[in-house]
Amino acid sequence: MENIKEKTSNNIFQNELSKRGELVKNYLLNHHFRKLFKPKDIFEGVYSYPTSKGKSLRAAILLFSCGATGGQEKKAIPAAAAVEMYHTWTLVHDDIIDNDNLRRGKPTVHRQFLNKALKQGYSLKEAEEYGKNIAILVGDIQHAWSISLFNDLYSKYNFDPALVLKLINELERVVSPLLIEGETLDVQYSKEEIGKVTKEQIIDMSAKKTGELYSSSAKIGAMIGLKNTNEKHPLILAISKFCFNCGVAFQLQDDILGLISKEKRIGKPVGSDIREGKRTTIVWYAYKNASRGQKNKLLKLIGNKKATREEIREAINLLVYLNGIEETKKLALNYIKKAKRFLKAIPESSYKRLLEFWADFMVSREF
Amino acid sequence: MENIKEKTSNNIFQNELSKRGELVKNYLLNHHFRKLFKPKDIFEGVYSYPTSKGKSLRAAILLFSCGATGGQEKKAIPAAAAVEMYHTWTLVHDDIIDNDNLRRGKPTVHRQFLNKALKQGYSLKEAEEYGKNIAILVGDIQHAWSISLFNDLYSKYNFDPALVLKLINELERVVSPLLIEGETLDVQYSKEEIGKVTKEQIIDMSAKKTGELYSSSAKIGAMIGLKNTNEKHPLILAISKFCFNCGVAFQLQDDILGLISKEKRIGKPVGSDIREGKRTTIVWYAYKNASRGQKNKLLKLIGNKKATREEIREAINLLVYLNGIEETKKLALNYIKKAKRFLKAIPESSYKRLLEFWADFMVSREF
Numbered sequence: 001m002e003n004i005k006e007k008t009s010n011n012i013f014q015n016e017l018s019k020r021g022e023l024v025k026n027y028l029l030n031h032h033f034r035k036l037f038k039p040k041d042i043f044e045g046v047y048s049y050p051t052s053k054g055k056s057l058r059a060a061i062l063l064f065s066c067g068a069t070g071g072q073e074k075k076a077i078p079a080a081a082a083v084e085m086y087h088t089w090t091l092v093h094d095d096i097i098d099n100d101n102l103r104r105g106k107p108t109v110h111r112q113f114l115n116k117a118l119k120q121g122y123s124l125k126e127a128e129e130y131g132k133n134i135a136i137l138v139g140d141i142q143h144a145w146s147i148s149l150f151n152d153l154y155s156k157y158n159f160d161p162a163l164v165l166k167l168i169n170e171l172e173r174v175v176s177p178l179l180i181e182g183e184t185l186d187v188q189y190s191k192e193e194i195g196k197v198t199k200e201q202i203i204d205m206s207a208k209k210t211g212e213l214y215s216s217s218a219k220i221g222a223m224i225g226l227k228n229t230n231e232k233h234p235l236i237l238a239i240s241k242f243c244f245n246c247g248v249a250f251q252l253q254d255d256i257l258g259l260i261s262k263e264k265r266i267g268k269p270v271g272s273d274i275r276e277g278k279r280t281t282i283v284w285y286a287y288k289n290a291s292r293g294q295k296n297k298l299l300k301l302i303g304n305k306k307a308t309r310e311e312i313r314e315a316i317n318l319l320v321y322l323n324g325i326e327e328t329k330k331l332a333l334n335y336i337k338k339a340k341r342f343l344k345a346i347p348e349s350s351y352k353r354l355l356e357f358w359a360d361f362m363v364s365r366e367f
Numbered sequence: 368m369e370n371i372k373e374k375t376s377n378n379i380f381q382n383e384l385s386k387r388g389e390l391v392k393n394y395l396l397n398h399h400f401r402k403l404f405k406p407k408d409i410f411e412g413v414y415s416y417p418t419s420k421g422k423s424l425r426a427a428i429l430l431f432s433c434g435a436t437g438g439q440e441k442k443a444i445p446a447a448a449a450v451e452m453y454h455t456w457t458l459v460h461d462d463i464i465d466n467d468n469l470r471r472g473k474p475t476v477h478r479q480f481l482n483k484a485l486k487q488g489y490s491l492k493e494a495e496e497y498g499k500n501i502a503i504l505v506g507d508i509q510h511a512w513s514i515s516l517f518n519d520l521y522s523k524y525n526f527d528p529a530l531v532l533k534l535i536n537e538l539e540r541v542v543s544p545l546l547i548e549g550e551t552l553d554v555q556y557s558k559e560e561i562g563k564v565t566k567e568q569i570i571d572m573s574a575k576k577t578g579e580l581y582s583s584s585a586k587i588g589a590m591i592g593l594k595n596t597n598e599k600h601p602l603i604l605a606i607s608k609f610c611f612n613c614g615v616a617f618q619l620q621d622d623i624l625g626l627i628s629k630e631k632r633i634g635k636p637v638g639s640d641i642r643e644g645k646r647t648t649i650v651w652y653a654y655k656n657a658s659r660g661q662k663n664k665l666l667k668l669i670g671n672k673k674a675t676r677e678e679i680r681e682a683i684n685l686l687v688y689l690n691g692i693e694e695t696k697k698l699a700l701n702y703i704k705k706a707k708r709f710l711k712a713i714p715e716s717s718y719k720r721l722l723e724f725w726a727d728f729m730v731s732r733e734f
Contacts, residue, residue, distance in 0.1 A: 036544035042551050093507060097500045122558075133464045133554055136503060137547050140460060143507070144543030147514055151536050154529070161528040162521070168535065169518050176511030177403035180504050184409050187500055191489075 013357035020063050020080070021056040027081045033145055041116070045109045045138035046145075049088050052104040053267075055365075057250070058213060059084040061358060062221035065239050068351035071225025075159075078152035079167060079224055083217045085149060086171055089142035090179060090213075096135050097187060098276055105267035110135035147172070159224070166229040167220050175216045182208030190277040194287050194299060197279045205279075206251040207244070214247025215240045238345035242355070245339035250362045252332035255280040256325055257367065259316050265367045271312035277303025281331060286324030294318060332363045380724035387430050387447070388423040394448045400512055408483070412476045412505035413512075416455050419471040420634075422732075424617070425581060426451040428725060429588035432606050435718035438592025442526075445519035446534060446591055450584045452516060453538055456509035457546060457580075463502050464554060465643055472634035477502035514539070526591070533596040534587050542583045549575030557644040561654050561666060564646045572646075573618040574611070581614030582607045605712035609722070612706035617729045619699035622647040623692055624734065626683050632734045638679035644670025648698060653691030661685060699730045 028050050037043040059080035066076040094100075095108040102108065107115060114131030122130060150168050153159040185205040189197045219240040223229050226236065257266050258273045259282065273280065287298055301307060301315040319325060336359050343359075346352050395417050404410040426447035433443040461467075462475040469475060474482060481498030489497060517535050520526040552572040556564045586607040590596050593603065624633050625640045626649065640647065654665055668674060668682040686692060703726050710726075713719050 033540070033544070036540075038544070038548045039551055039555065041555075042547060093503050097503065099496075129466075130554070130558075132499075134551070136460050136464065137551055139507075140510070141543055141547040143510055144539040144547075148536060148539040148543075151532060151540070154532055161532045164532055165518060165521060165528045169515060172511040172515040173400070173403075173518070176508055176515075177400070177405070180409060180508040180511075181405045184406055184501070184504055187497070188406065188408075191497075 009353075010357065013354060013361070016354055017055065017057075017060050017358070017361070020060040021054070023063075023077055024056050024059040024080050024084050025050060027077050028085065031081070031149070033148065037141065041113060041134050042138060042141060045092075045113065045134055046142055048106065048109050048112060048138075049091060049104065050084075052106050054104060056080075056084055057358075057362070058087050058217040061214065061243055061246075061355075062217045064351055064354045064358060065218040065221030065243070066225040068239065068346055068349060068355055069222045069225030069235050071221075071227075075153070075157045076221060076224045078149050078156065079220050082146050082149035082167075083171070083213070083220065085142055085146035086175075087213060089139040089146060090183075092135055092139035092142065094183065096132055097183065098272070100268060100272060102263075102268045105264070108135070109138050153224070160227070163223065163227065163229055167223065170216050170220055170223075175212050178208040178212045182206070182210070182212075185209075186278065189279040190303060192279070194279070194283060194302060195295075197284070199281060199284050202279050202281050202284055203248065206255075206281075207248050210251040210254075211244045211247035214250065215244035218243035234345055238342045239355075242339045242342035242346075242359070245335045245342070246359050246362045249332040249335035249339070249359075252281060252328050252335070253363045253365065255282055256328055256332075257365075259319060260325060261366060267367070271307075271309075271316060274302055274312055274315050275305050275307055281328045282319050282324035284324075285327040286319045286322035289322040289324075290318075294322065329363075336360065336363055376720075377724065380721060380728070383721055384422065384424075384427050384725070384728070387427040388421070390430075390444055391423050391426040391447050391451050392417060394444050395452065398448070398516070400515065404508065408480060408501050409505060409508060412459075412480065412501055413509055415473065415476050415479060415505075416458060416470065417451075419473050421471060423447075423451055424725075424729070425454050425584040428581065428610055428613075428722075429584045431718055431721045431725060432585040432588030432610070433592040435606065435713055435716060435722055436589045436592030436602050438588075438594075442520070442524045443588060443591045445516050445523065446587050449513050449516035449534075450538070450580070450587065452509055452513035453542075454580060456506040456513060457550075459502055459506035459509065461550065463499055464550065465639070467635060467639060469630075469635045472631070475502075476505050520591070527594070530590065530594065530596055534590065537583050537587055537590075542579050545575040545579045549573070549577070549579075552576075553645065556646040557670060559646070561646070561650060561669060562662075564651070566648060566651050569646050569648050569651055570615065573622075573648075574615050577618040577621075578611045578614035581617065582611035585610035601712055605709045606722075609706045609709035609713075609726070612702045612709070613726050613729045616699040616702035616706070616726075619648060619695050619702070620730045620732065622649055623695055623699075624732075626686065627692060628733060634734070638674075638676075638683060641669055641679055641682050642672050642674055648695045649686050649691035651691075652694040653686045653689035656689040656691075657685075661689065696730075703727065703730055 037046045062080045062083055063073045063076055067073050092109045095103060096110050100108050101111045110131040113134040114127045117127035117130040147168055150164050154161050154164045182205050186209060219236055222236045222239045226233065259271065263270050283302060287295060290298060297318060301311055339359055343355060404413045429447045429450055430440045430443055434440050459476045462470060463477045467475050468478045477498040480501040481494045484494035484497040514535055517531050521528050521531045549572050553576060586603055589603045589606045593600065630637050650669060654662060657665060664685060668678055706726055710719065710722060
């Protein structure tokens with residue numbers, strides 16, 4: 001009986017989540033900015049990820065946070081679209097950096113235009129360059145758009161322009177430097193010896209790369225909900241810490257799914273993190289638990305760009321065997337537990353229930 | 368006598384120009400954001416161009432425009448720093464796209480970190496990737512910083528936050544889409560057959576790539592000077608059109624200097640535009656004036672990435688011989704003439720004289 005009830009609630013949550021995703025997607029698809037994306041390749045590149053099946057988790061938490069603090073979600077939609085678009089430009093540039101070819105089951109932006117250029121008769125080298133160049137420019141205009149979207153709060157819904165400025169600053173002054181630092185550390189750590197990067201460094205990198213944008217998404221939602229930009233306001237503080245911890249857990253779960261999910265399910269190649277030599281807590285725990293022979297094996301396989309499918313499989317099996325996944329899962333669940341403690345400060349409401357479900361979803365999701 | 372007077376005035380102008388450059392450079396170097404640029408490679412990358420000898424022409428015209436419309440320049444410095452930083456991120460990304468190795472006499476950002484990675488023992492391929500990755504991230508954080516700098520107008524000088532929002536929107540909603548379009552066309556045109564791209568298309572591309580940011584820099588200066596965001600205000604309109612036309616002339620002069628200046632002087636390799644196959648009005652005029660044999664020669668040389676130094680020299684000689692440079696110079700001077708007509712609306716002042724000198728400098732500069 002309990003199980004059926006839980007399932008029903010979870011269905012309700014999924015439904016509420018999709019609704020927010022649709023609202024934000026539609027806002028982006030019908031936005032007046034769309035006529036400014038030129039020429040055709042830029043237009044197509046800009047809408048490539050927003051039209052694929054993403055979960056819009058950042059937009060959703062922004063809207064839920066707005067609701068949970070007494071605001072009207074409808075008026076927060078431009079901000080939700082802004083954080084979603086902000087997240088999108090970081091994905092487009094990150095996919096170049098990580099040499100990823102697939103995202104959400106479709107070619108990544110740089111790959112999409114590499115393919116297109118090949119069809120037009122470019123050499124492979126020229127096509128690779130063209131793909132990357134378009135993807136750099138697509139990310140840049142998405143970045144510009146994300147900032148510009150905040151302006152709608154002022155022009156459409158008459159929010160105080162000082163509040164809007166504060167929200168822009170929240171992304172550009174708070175999130176951007178940390179996110180870029182996290183991305184850079186991610187690149188640099190993958191070149192370090194495996195034993196040298198500590199667990200604390202890995203978690204700090206994940207927090208910067210992922211946790212900060214989540215935290216700010218919730219903060220922005222609460223600031224809109226409360227029409228208050230005081231960061232020390234207890235509700236803003238609580239909801240932003242809640243979401244920061246959920247964001248770290250999200251990244252840990254992401255690392256896990258990158259290894260043990262099905263390619264079709266996550267929409268990106270399983271094991272690409274291994275070829276790129278990504279330092280995750282999974283690798284850290286496994287390496288710590290490994291015998292000398294197993295350590296050598298891991299050193300040989302992780303970061304080997306030419307690893308075969310079998311070698312990738314072998315590496316994953318070893319990471320599982322050495323409890324890398326299990327311990328990372330535990331860590332993720334601990335972050336969710338820690339996150340939920342901050343919810344105590346939030347008044348009871350149906351929105352608060354959505355926040356709780358959302359937190360669980362961050363680590364229970366399988367794609 | 369006239370000549371001496373003119374020389375003195377020109378010296379005064381140069382001095383005024385350098386002063387603005389210094390003010391903006393110091394603002395950027397001492398800005399509180401600097402502690403947020405981490406890790407070390409990001410910090411170094413961010414300050415690479417701002418610490419090299421640039422002319423800060425966009426920042427200067429913003430400050431002059433503020434003064435010419437009755438504002439206090441001092442209070443416009445954060446905005447001048449913002450457009451300078453905005454311009455800088457576009458350079459960093461543009462240099463990746465154009466495969467340029469030198470800027471202002473120093474390695475471009477992606478090249479700087481390629482060199483560094485090579486010294487650390489990376490393979491050439493890995494080092495190339497590292498250099499580009501850092502440059503992508505450096506441009507991204509510079510973009511974020513440029514937007515965040517506008518906030519100082521509100522927090523330091525108490526400008527109306529609605530005005531500040533308008534200025535941010537001026538860059539992100541007006542300039543960014545056009546600039547990205549111009550950059551993309553620049554990439555795409557270089558792959559087209561030479562005869563196919565029209566003079567109008569080339570000028571339109573230059574206007575988008577370069578003219579729009581100049582136009583907005585002046586507009587922002589005037590909006591601050593007048594504390595007025597009405598784009599139809601006659602002074603704002605006049606100064607923005609003035610600067611748009613100067614910006615197009617600047618790009619034409621830039622194309623000329625890229626061919627006939629000394630490498631040491633312009634700080635970048637002469638003729639790289641030829642190897643990259645850039646479509647400029649220089650190429651357009653020369654091709655129009657060429658005999659069939661000369662046309663074939665041009666087709667062979669322009670866009671040939673493996674062209675030798677001698678072939679580059681040959682191509683340049685042909686472009687000069689066929690009046691490509693002369694006619695482009697004429698075109699640039701016409702744009703300056705057209706620009707100056709808009710100055711009639713600007714009240715007389717020492718600032719107006721600086722605007723006139725600035726306009727002449729856009730095409731008389733030799734670096």
